[in-house]
Structures are given as C-alpha cells and as structure tokens.
Amino acid sequence: MTDILVVAELFEGKNRKTTLSAVAFARQVAEATSGAFDILSIGEGAGAAAQELTGFGARKLLEAEIAGGYVAENLAATVAEVAKGYQVIVATGTAYGKDLLSRAAGKLAAGVAPDISAVKVEGGELIYTRPMYAGNVIGHMKVTTPIEFVTVRQTSFEAAAPSGGASPVEKVAVQTDAVAERLRFGGLESVKSERPELAEAEVIVAGGRALKSEDNFKNVIDPLADALGAAVGASRAACDAGYVAADLQIGQTGKVVAPKLYLAIGISGAIQHLAGMKGSKVIVAINKDKEAPIAQVADYFLVQDLFDAVPALTEAVKKLAAS
Amino acid sequence: MKILVPIKRVADPDNANKVKVAPDGSSVTSEGLEWKLNPFDEWSLEAALRLTENAAEKSRVGEVVVVTIGPKDATQTIRQGLAMGAERAIRVEGDDAQLDAWQVASVLAAVAKKEQPDLIIMGKQVVDGDSNVVPQYLAELLGWPALNYAQSLTTDAEGKTVKAQRELDTGVETLEVDGPAVITCADRILHPQAVKNGVTPDDFTYPAIEGGRYATLKGIMKAKRKPIDETTVGDLGVEAAATVQYTAFELPPARSGNTTFVESVEELVEKLHADAKVL
Numbered sequence: 001m002t003d004i005l006v007v008a009e010l011f012e013g014k015n016r017k018t019t020l021s022a023v024a025f026a027r028q029v030a031e032a033t034s035g036a037f038d039i040l041s042i043g044e045g046a047g048a049a050a051q052e053l054t055g056f057g058a059r060k061l062l063e064a065e066i067a068g069g070y071v072a073e074n075l076a077a078t079v080a081e082v083a084k085g086y087q088v089i090v091a092t093g094t095a096y097g098k099d100l101l102s103r104a105a106g107k108l109a110a111g112v113a114p115d116i117s118a119v120k121v122e123g124g125e126l127i128y129t130r131p132m133y134a135g136n137v138i139g140h141m142k143v144t145t146p147i148e149f150v151t152v153r154q155t156s157f158e159a160a161a162p163s164g165g166a167s168p169v170e171k172v173a174v175q176t177d178a179v180a181e182r183l184r185f186g187g188l189e190s191v192k193s194e195r196p197e198l199a200e201a202e203v204i205v206a207g208g209r210a211l212k213s214e215d216n217f218k219n220v221i222d223p224l225a226d227a228l229g230a231a232v233g234a235s236r237a238a239c240d241a242g243y244v245a246a247d248l249q250i251g252q253t254g255k256v257v258a259p260k261l262y263l264a265i266g267i268s269g270a271i272q273h274l275a276g277m278k279g280s281k282v283i284v285a286i287n288k289d290k291e292a293p294i295a296q297v298a299d300y301f302l303v304q305d306l307f308d309a310v311p312a313l314t315e316a317v318k319k320l321a322a323s
Numbered sequence: 324m325k326i327l328v329p330i331k332r333v334a335d336p337d338n339a340n341k342v343k344v345a346p347d348g349s350s351v352t353s354e355g356l357e358w359k360l361n362p363f364d365e366w367s368l369e370a371a372l373r374l375t376e377n378a379a380e381k382s383r384v385g386e387v388v389v390v391t392i393g394p395k396d397a398t399q400t401i402r403q404g405l406a407m408g409a410e411r412a413i414r415v416e417g418d419d420a421q422l423d424a425w426q427v428a429s430v431l432a433a434v435a436k437k438e439q440p441d442l443i444i445m446g447k448q449v450v451d452g453d454s455n456v457v458p459q460y461l462a463e464l465l466g467w468p469a470l471n472y473a474q475s476l477t478t479d480a481e482g483k484t485v486k487a488q489r490e491l492d493t494g495v496e497t498l499e500v501d502g503p504a505v506i507t508c509a510d511r512i513l514h515p516q517a518v519k520n521g522v523t524p525d526d527f528t529y530p531a532i533e534g535g536r537y538a539t540l541k542g543i544m545k546a547k548r549k550p551i552d553e554t555t556v557g558d559l560g561v562e563a564a565a566t567v568q569y570t571a572f573e574l575p576p577a578r579s580g581n582t583t584f585v586e587s588v589e590e591l592v593e594k595l596h597a598d599a600k601v602l
Contacts, residue, residue, distance in 0.1 A: 011493050016493075018492075069496065070491065070496065071498070072459070072469065072471075073468055073469070076463075094491075094492045095471070095472055095490065095491045095492045096491060096492065096493075098455045098456075098471075099459065099469075099471045099472075102455070102456045102458075102459030102460060103459040103462070103463055103469065105456075105459075105460070106428075106459055106460040106462075106463030106464065107463055109425065109566070110566065111423070111424075111425065111565075111566030111567040112424065112454070112456045112566075112567070113567065114453075114454045114455060114456055115453065115454070115455075127570065130453075131453070131575070132351075132451060132452055132453050132572075133334075133339045133342050133351070133450070133451055133453070134336065134339045134340075134450060134453070135575060136339045136340045136342055136574070136575065137342055137344060137351050137572055137573075137574065137575070138572065138573050138574070138575050139569050139571075139572050140569065140570045140571040140572070140573075141567055141568060141569045141570060142567065142568055142570060143566065143567050144565065144566060144567060144568050145566045179466055179467065179468055180468075182467075182468045182500060182501040182504070183468045183470075183498055183499070183500050183501075184498065184499040184500075185496070185497075185498060186486075186496075186497035186498060186499060187496070187497050188491070188493065188494050188495070188496045188497070189494050189495045189496075189497075190493050190494030190495075191494060203601075236510055239510070239511075240510055240511060240513070240514070240533075245494075245495075246474065246490050246495070246509065246510075246511055247490065247491075247492060247493070247494060247495075249510075252450065252453065253509070253510055255492070260601055261595070261599075261601040261602075270337070271336065271337060271338075271339050271340060272336070272450075278578060281601070282595070282599045282601050284591065284595065285582075290584065295582050297578050298582045299580060299582065299583065299599065300582070300583050300584075300585055300591060300594055300595065300599070301582050301583070301584050301585065302584075302585050302586075302587075302588065302591050303584060304587075304588075309588055312588040313588050313591065313592065316588055316589065316592045317592070317602065320592065320596065320602060
C-alpha cells in the first residue's frame, strides 16, 4: 500500500511531457503494492497545469501556485512539507527533477535513488536499478529512510497514456524558505525549435567536432534532420565549440536518448557520449575514421567524409519519402 | 575570497568500460585503472582558481582549499589539485567507496562550517556514481542557496555576490546569488570568458582547454610543500547514517550484433530500409 507523490515538471505554466514518465513509474509501483498516487503541480501556472493531468489515474491532484522563474529554493520547502504524507516521491530526472528533489530530500534527511532505469518490488521493498560509471555498471539499490525520493530516467519509463476518469484538485499550503531570498531569477533564454524533443524523438541526427563550424552544422545536419523529421543532437565537443546550444548535448553530461534510429555524424564516440545514446535501437555512424570508438556500438558504419556523405544521404532520404 | 572545492578520485573515466564487477556482484572493482580526478571536480577547481587570481598579472588574490574524503592513497588526487594551484588541502580519512551521498554531504558540511568559505564550487556529479545529489544536500545542510549547472560565473572582488548563467533542459537561466553558496559547474565553465571576478580584466581571454589547467613543473614542486590537514569523520563530529544501500552490481548487457561496414550512401539507405526497417 505505497502512497506515491509525483512532482510534475512545469515550464512556462504548462506540464512538460517529462512528467508522464514519473507518472508511469507511479502507476507501476501503485499497482504492484495496491497503493495510490497523487500529482503535485508546483510553480507559476500550477493551477491550470494541474487540470491538464486529470484522467491519468491519480487519486488527487495537488496544486501549489508559486510565482517566479524556476529556482529550487522557492519550491523545495513546499515539496518537502507535502512529501511528509507519502512514502515515495518521484520526478523525472531532468535538470529540474534532480535539482528540486535533492533539495527537498535534504530537508527531510531522506535518501535519493537518482536517475533510475527500473524498479521492482521485493518483499515489500522497492529495489531500484540505475546505470553508473557512464552506463558501464548497473547498480541495484534501495533507499533506507522512511520517505524515499526517486528520479526516473525519461527514456526508461514510457510516457503514461491517459487512463480516463477525473481526479479532484486540491490546493496545498505554500511554504516559504528564507534562503530563497538570496537568489534572484533573471530570465530564461530558451531555443525554440519545431523539431521533436531529444528524449522523445524516434530519430536523432547528432553531429560532432568534425562539423568544424556552426554554419557547417546548420548546413549539413539540419537538412538531414528535416528530411527525417528528426531531432538534432550533438557531442560535448560540438556544444563546447558553440556549434549548437548546450541543451542539445547527448551523453553522460547531457541528455540520455533512446531513439529507433540514431545517426552519429562526425562523432568519434567518447565513452561519455556513448553513455547517452547506446540504448538507441539502430545506430549509424558516418565517419572518415573506421577505427573511431563509435564502431563499438554502431550497427552500420559508412566510412566516408561527412561533407560528401550527408548531403547525398539527405537527397536519398527525400527520394525514398517521395516514392 | 575563499573557495572550498570538494574533489574526488575516480577510476579513469576514459576507460570506464573496463570497470569490472566482483563475481558475486557485491562490488565494483577498478583494478588496473589509474585514479583520475573526477572531471567535473577538475573543471570546478579550474573555475575556482580563475575566481581567485589576477590572470593578467599571474598573481593569486584569494584562497582555494581542496577537500577530499578518502584513504591515504587519495593524497595523490589532492597533490594534483595543489599542483594546479590550490593553496592548501584537507583529507578526511574515510572509505570513499562506502559513504553515500548524505554522509558525504554531512562531512563536507562539517568541513565548510570550520572553514567558512565564501563559496563552495564542486562537480555536479561524480562520474562513478553519476548521482548529482550531494551539492543540493550540502547546500540544504548549510542553509545556503545552491546554483546547479553553472556555465558562467561573475563575482565581485570579494565573492559576496555571484551572477551566473546555468544550463537547464529548457534553456539557459540567469540568476544572481548572495553568498555563501554552493555552485556546481557544467562543461561550458571552461569557455575562455566564462569566469570573471572583478580583478582579472573583463576582456581577458583564457586559452581554450578541455579540462583544468595543466600543472607546471614549478606547480608540482610547490605542491609538495603545501599543507594537507588530515582529519577523520569522527573528529569532525559527523554521525550521519547511510540513507541508501546498494544490494548488487552487474555489467550491462552488451549491444548485440556486429558493425556492418557499408561502402556507399546507396548501400546504407538500402540496408536501413530493407534490413533494419527504420527508413
């Protein structure tokens, strides 16, 4: 009979789809333990955002309207206070989820199972599975404090689909935290894109250092991504060099992805990059160097100069789509 | 300005795929792999050094103290931090493989209370456990604000106020923080103009590097004479119990199948269409 609290992730007053991975976890644990879950929407626009989550099987929806841009210190005291009524608190392990839940857990001296890829119930205990060492070791662990905090890897928990019905909405009291006064939000600059989000994309075209410039990245990678309806990603080297925004970085340091098709273009395949993409179903490498470590995980490897290969591939994909 | 930089050794992250698991699954072994400084800690140390120097005049204007929790062997990691330029070090005797995030944060909080730094700058995660939990625990234990994932930092000369940009999944957020505070760094903190301290001229450009600065021979020689305080968890009065427990480890399943090398774009498209059925 586990009582679970899902902490929704809001962005600009709307739920991010990431929230539905935490809901999927909550459903699984609630079913396995004959328990139930509630969802807490917190932040600016929480009232309207909570309404969006009706019909996902939550016992109730909680809302805590707190104005201002995202700062964990503004939200964590409320999360911690609400958390006292539950055994398991879960969010999806984005920058937001990891930042907020660790702070809230700290207020309760509670343990955190971070970035888990699976959960099972054994003898009444939750046993979590999580990748460590850049995905080269799988650890199995449990949290030994009365309240357990969990962040789930988005690609390991498929977004929950609506299950019908309606969940009642309740307001919760907002707790303030003096430390929040020491942080001032100065705005968020986001790159708006029509392309799918990396963690949800079925196809990803990722570029690396070999693209050599921001212009090349745009002129070579983007058309192929558009032809495939794919998301664009990048290696750390390409992000550091400023070819694309940092939030497109894939790897141990960036986002973890698992599309059906991953095209690694001019990416050598450092261990840190492999950590973020080796769960992809089919991996294609296009690289001049056939000894590049990306070969360890590539299903198909085209040994060719990317500046010749990629435009030709873009044309071939368009032709195939038209046929 | 005084900055405390927690650092930890890790099995060579560029060879993380050579880490092994004991036959009974009880532990992870990194035998045969070199110990390296956790890359995120190295970048954080670099940021701390930039905040406490006048780079144009190559002079130090503040103090960086590195702290690690580990056995005597971990002194090698401390020396690396000292050789890069930290003024002094603290080693807390302990088994770094056994302590969990709550215990590590509790030890670091005790050290911070003694040292009273203006800032703590640390890696957002250690690349063995890959957790990203300790910085927030630590900030909460100290009652300080936390600024996770900074890609740029600008302080006044005393380090009392920090202007930062940080990387979230949804974009880059601008924040201003009154210290003391806990800060973690993203990769971009190494950008030639990402760190400004009100002392080094604002137009100063650091060389583009992929890790922290190299220790010079002079730096390595000097490091041998720099003080390392040794203490224990007990001496610090820390009694925090573990909050998580690992029950087993295993290696992940290998990706099945071999790499098919193709000669041309046509062959690639044909294979992706007919065999893999992903086009």
